[in-house]
Amino acid sequence: MTQVTFEELVAAYRRELLVHCYRLLGSLTDAEDVLQEVLLAAWRGLDGFEGRASPRSWLYRIATNRCLNALRDRGRRIPLEPRPPFQPPEPSRRSEVTWLQPYPDALLPDTDPGPEARYTGREAIELAFIAALQRLTPRQAAVLVLCDVLGYPLGEVAPMLDTTPTAIKGLLQRARGAIERHRDPVRAAPPAPGSAQERQIVSRFAEAFTGGDIDTLVSLLTDEAWLAMPPAPHEYHGPAAIAAFLRTSAAWRAGQGLQIRLRPTRMNGQPAFASQFLGTAFERPGGLMVLTPTGDRLHAMTLFLHDI
Structure with a gap:
């Protein structure tokens, strides 16, 4: 693979890889930092890419593991709690996901989830879903995103995380149960965007x-x-x-x-x-x-x- 084709590959997948890192990290700032590590690792690993997986799967493997490494090595980068200019009322509760950041629609990729995906593209980027992912263990979140958001089958996710389809199935079952406990109750369907x-x-x-x-x-x-x-x-x-x-x-x-x-x-x-x-x-x-x-x-x- 030449440098030109690598740059073309990056252009094709940069946006969806950024969204993938954002889902796992909950922070656009952190996702942008990790994406640079992903692209550098992909460039350095070109010689070891033998084409047994698609370029997209190869890049997702690198991106997922770089996110997991960042969470293991650095942990969540907890921002300082701001001091309000007035005394706010006592809150109903205090959230632990204070690193959550919004994601501009202008940066969203124009891609469709795979046939095995359980979430629509809109559901998979909503703030409530991103916040719920942050409450899972990192590996549970990674498996849920790869399988239920991107639609990768268990057999393809297992080598991405250097484990077995059986282990992935167990992680996915636990992730699905945990995210349902953290998600909002069933509510009326949102109006169509721009309607x-x-x-x-x-x-x-x-x-x-x-x-x-x-x-x-x-x-x-x-x-x-x-x-x-x-x-x-x-x-x-x-x-x-x-x-x-x-x-x-x-x-x-x-x-x-x-x-x-x-x-x-x-x-x-x-x-x-x-x-x-x-x-x-x-x-x-x-x-x-x-x-x-x-x-x-x-x-x-x-x-x-x-x-x-």
């Missing part, structure tokens, strides 16, 4: 949020709605708890004479907003808000308090 239904609820949210209309915001929430704010561990569950946080935040902004501007975008296959705080003589980033619509309401809001 009139999605645009309506997103527009109502933006108008109410920028106007500090907490009552309208609460009316958009399901009874099981939750709000998270990585890298802070605070989570608020249920409309009452979410409303208490939103009122405290809105009161602080009003006291500081701040307005908020929202710019629509998309993250993790979901509608999102990049926010800016506007003062009398300055602007500063306010982070990202990713919405999880379900039917004609919102099931979750994830406020990322850092820039990406």
Whole structure:
């Protein structure tokens, strides 16, 4: 394989390898770092590539093991917990997955899962699914992604992880059971991306949020709605708890004479907003808000308090 064809190969698979690393690591920053290691390892290993596996499977083997090595050697890179400028209400619970970052839709690959995949492309990138993967053991997460997201059969996954199909089957069964315990309860199907239904609820949210209309915001929430704010561990569950946080935040902004501007975008296959705080003589980033619509309401809001 010449350098030119290697560069062509990298171009063909770079995006999906980045998503693969992101699913396993939960952090786009870490995924980008590990992807560079993957590409370097692939370049150095060209002489040992004998074509017994497809180039795609060969690259996924390298990427999966580099992610597992990073988690074993470095562990999760836990960000510092930010100090809010106001005293937030007591959270409903504290999340341990504070390293979670959003993934821009603009970086998503245009690929379809294999025939044995159990998740659609949209389900497999949603924030709730990525967060659930972080709560599995690294090898369980790797097997679940390779088998149930990418559609690789057990016999192909086993050599990727230097083990047997029987061992992979056991890991997969445990991973499926664990991820179901961590996933959200069954909810109404989300509206189609860009549909009139999605645009309506997103527009109502933006108008109410920028106007500090907490009552309208609460009316958009399901009874099981939750709000998270990585890298802070605070989570608020249920409309009452979410409303208490939103009122405290809105009161602080009003006291500081701040307005908020929202710019629509998309993250993790979901509608999102990049926010800016506007003062009398300055602007500063306010982070990202990713919405999880379900039917004609919102099931979750994830406020990322850092820039990406």
